[in-house]
Amino acid sequence: MIELITTAESYQQAEALLDAGADTLYVGGHPFGLRLPNPLSIEEIGKIVTYAHRRGKKVTVACNALMHNEQIEKLPLYLTRLAELEVDTITIGDPGAIFVLKELQLPLKFFYDAGTLVTSAEQIAFWIGQGASGAVAARELTLKELIAMQQKLEQPIEVQVYGPTCIHQSGRPLLTNYYHYTGSDGPVTKDQGLYLRDPKNEESQYPIFEDEDGTHIFSTEDLSLMGQLKVMHEQGLNTWKLDGVLLHGEAFVRVAALFHEARLAIESGAFVPESFCNRLAKLQPEHRPLGTGFYMKNPEDVH
Amino acid sequence: MMNMIEKKPEVLAPAGNLEKLKMAIRYGADAVYIGGQAFGLRSRAGNFTYEEMTEGVTFAHDRGAKVYVAANMVTHEGDAKGADVFFKTLKDIRVDAVIVSDPALIVVCANAAPGLPIHLSTQASATNYKTLEFWKSMGLERVVLAREVGIEEIREMRRHTDIEIEAFVHGAMCIAYSGRCTLSNHMVNRDANRGGCAQSCRWKYDLFEMDGGKEESLLRDDEPFSMSAVDLSMLHHLPDMIDAGVNSLKIEGRMKSIHYVSTVANVYRNVVDAYCSDPEHFTFDPAWDEEIWKVAQRDLSTGFYYGVPTEKEQLFGKVRKIPKYTFAAQVLDYNPDTHIATLEQRNNFGVGEEVEFYGPGFAHFKQTVRDLWNEDGEPIDRAPNPMMTVTMTVDAAVEPYFLMRKK
Numbered sequence A: 001m002i003e004l005i006t007t008a009e010s011y012q013q014a015e016a017l018l019d020a021g022a023d024t025l026y027v028g029g030h031p032f033g034l035r036l037p038n039p040l041s042i043e044e045i046g047k048i049v050t051y052a053h054r055r056g057k058k059v060t061v062a063c064n065a066l067m068h069n070e071q072i073e074k075l076p077l078y079l080t081r082l083a084e085l086e087v088d089t090i091t092i093g094d095p096g097a098i099f100v101l102k103e104l105q106l107p108l109k110f111f112y113d114a115g116t117l118v119t120s121a122e123q124i125a126f127w128i129g130q131g132a133s134g135a136v137a138a139r140e141l142t143l144k145e146l147i148a149m150q151q152k153l154e155q156p157i158e159v160q161v162y163g164p165t166c167i168h169q170s171g172r173p174l175l176t177n178y179y180h181y182t183g184s185d186g187p188v189t190k191d192q193g194l195y196l197r198d199p200k201n202e203e204s205q206y207p208i209f210e211d212e213d214g215t216h217i218f219s220t221e222d223l224s225l226m227g228q229l230k231v232m233h234e235q236g237l238n239t240w241k242l243d244g245v246l247l248h249g250e251a252f253v254r255v256a257a258l259f260h261e262a263r264l265a266i267e268s269g270a271f272v273p274e275s276f277c278n279r280l281a282k283l284q285p286e287h288r289p290l291g292t293g294f295y296m297k298n299p300e301d302v303h
Numbered sequence B: 001m002m003n004m005i006e007k008k009p010e011v012l013a014p015a016g017n018l019e020k021l022k023m024a025i026r027y028g029a030d031a032v033y034i035g036g037q038a039f040g041l042r043s044r045a046g047n048f049t050y051e052e053m054t055e056g057v058t059f060a061h062d063r064g065a066k067v068y069v070a071a072n073m074v075t076h077e078g079d080a081k082g083a084d085v086f087f088k089t090l091k092d093i094r095v096d097a098v099i100v101s102d103p104a105l106i107v108v109c110a111n112a113a114p115g116l117p118i119h120l121s122t123q124a125s126a127t128n129y130k131t132l133e134f135w136k137s138m139g140l141e142r143v144v145l146a147r148e149v150g151i152e153e154i155r156e157m158r159r160h161t162d163i164e165i166e167a168f169v170h171g172a173m174c175i176a177y178s179g180r181c182t183l184s185n186h187m188v189n190r191d192a193n194r195g196g197c198a199q200s201c202r203w204k205y206d207l208f209e210m211d212g213g214k215e216e217s218l219l220r221d222d223e224p225f226s227m228s229a230v231d232l233s234m235l236h237h238l239p240d241m242i243d244a245g246v247n248s249l250k251i252e253g254r255m256k257s258i259h260y261v262s263t264v265a266n267v268y269r270n271v272v273d274a275y276c277s278d279p280e281h282f283t284f285d286p287a288w289d290e291e292i293w294k295v296a297q298r299d300l301s302t303g304f305y306y307g308v309p310t311e312k313e314q315l316f317g318k319v320r321k322i323p324k325y326t327f328a329a330q331v332l333d334y335n336p337d338t339h340i341a342t343l344e345q346r347n348n349f350g351v352g353e354e355v356e357f358y359g360p361g362f363a364h365f366k367q368t369v370r371d372l373w374n375e376d377g378e379p380i381d382r383a384p385n386p387m388m389t390v391t392m393t394v395d396a397a398v399e400p401y402f403l404m405r406k407k
């Protein structure tokens, strides 16, 4: 009933994640997938799909970029390849990609995933009307809102239950521009461990990096809904995404395994949130605090 | 024979209130966009009541201009309550279009106010022609492009779709893809997509690298990291915009002053007319540039239109001082026999000061204030009180709604 979706950065990690209990692997590549742990080629994606299907598991491929003409022109070929590979679902964040998908009449299911812009059941209903099988909720929603939304919809709302969340995407190379202004060069890529801090908030550390899609900034905390999984399940929010965009290899697999264990415990009625939360805290990298983001806030407190 | 451009693009100006709406139209805007009491993104920009909208629409329609209402909020559960009545009322008021980004609101609008044209807000970040085609197939009349689109891309879009294209030509810019920034949500609990943006991008940040649990600063020369964009101005490149097939040239700034809106609308009106009347012999008049700088608040750049912006299009370090003009008075009346103008004061000014008058149609002249009388006809030295009525001798003919500025 509960679907556990995890990002996968490689074939090797995909294997480990399926061993750990993931139901669906989330992969993708440039220039169509946004903010992935590691962009994969279509061949690598193909290998993962074949392997996952052999194990009776699913693969979702990220096609959620905001696309410029150049990307949208390359999209039909990519989608055709994905359909040939029989990927189970794709994510789309640009209505132009839906238009292309309709034109091609490919047998590809899609989830609408426009980051910050998916905030109500009525919006999701609109995208379902355009063929979506579900949608990925904005991370800026509260659990109260998510529950109310899911109650109005038959199709699933995917909720991120673990990992960092993107809070800013700029089309500009903001790091490069900064270095150039000061007449120098410096690190810009994802795995170089770069952070911003708001001096007014000593605790804050926002991961930042540049890639082909521009500059991305992430939340200070890694989201975790470990403590709320049971409520979510009871309220019908059963599509859980774990995002490993900033956590690699085995470390991320261990987190996925713990969420899988939590899922089994919930299904068998033996879930003790505190114990799972403590165990997750032990797995968590020291410099990445865990938090519940907007999920536990009151909708009225954010405006 | 001259090769005129028949279908001139529209000059679209912002209007934060009724007075600005009227000024923008008097100063040459073909259309203005305003906010209603709900569903917009500029909670702090004076928003229009239905009565004010009605008056604004009548004023605009009498002069062949249009009024669009921005309802570009990204709604959460419950936020769309009342949207049906809102859109229906706008249609009854004869508003010319609504600017929406949230598909939930688009659906409500289409059902409650069939026939009311819908424009896709820039908030939805439309960046390719298939997206334009998608919205066209949903019945939308126009798409406001994302600011990340280049001129060449617009040309390409035009070759593939006939939906109306609106693009920003002037004003402040969000440094993120519109709609894709929630810095303010995360930093101060204010939802950028519901009008709460706290401009967190313009704050100063530390930048560091985490190496084995140890922080190492990447800041250079004590210069804080920041993400502030300089403002956009396509003034020098309007022929490119027009030839690329842009139907509406949008000026940003519903929070901006009358001085700003009138000046920018006036300049863009003038350039568009000059180019469209005779594209082949068009030359850029430096006076246009000079005029725009009188109301510039930051440095100006061409944004993404000619490539991805570099450090030169961001604000770092000491901000260059831009000569500041202030709005001093508005002309209420003029007597051509005595050359005496009646003015309403907007900022303190007095005898001996250098001032400049400007009016619709790019009329301009500078002079020194030689004399000044109060309402009772008594000579005075200065006009210190807000909105006080004064008279003075002017060097050239003026008309009501001419404005006077000073350095």
Ligand code: SF4
Pocket (backbone or CB within 6 Å): B173, B174, B175, B176, B181, B182, B183, B184, B192, B197, B198, B199, B200, B201, B202
């Ligand atoms: S914080 Fe800056 S980049 Fe973000 S929405 Fe506001 S103006 Fe745009």
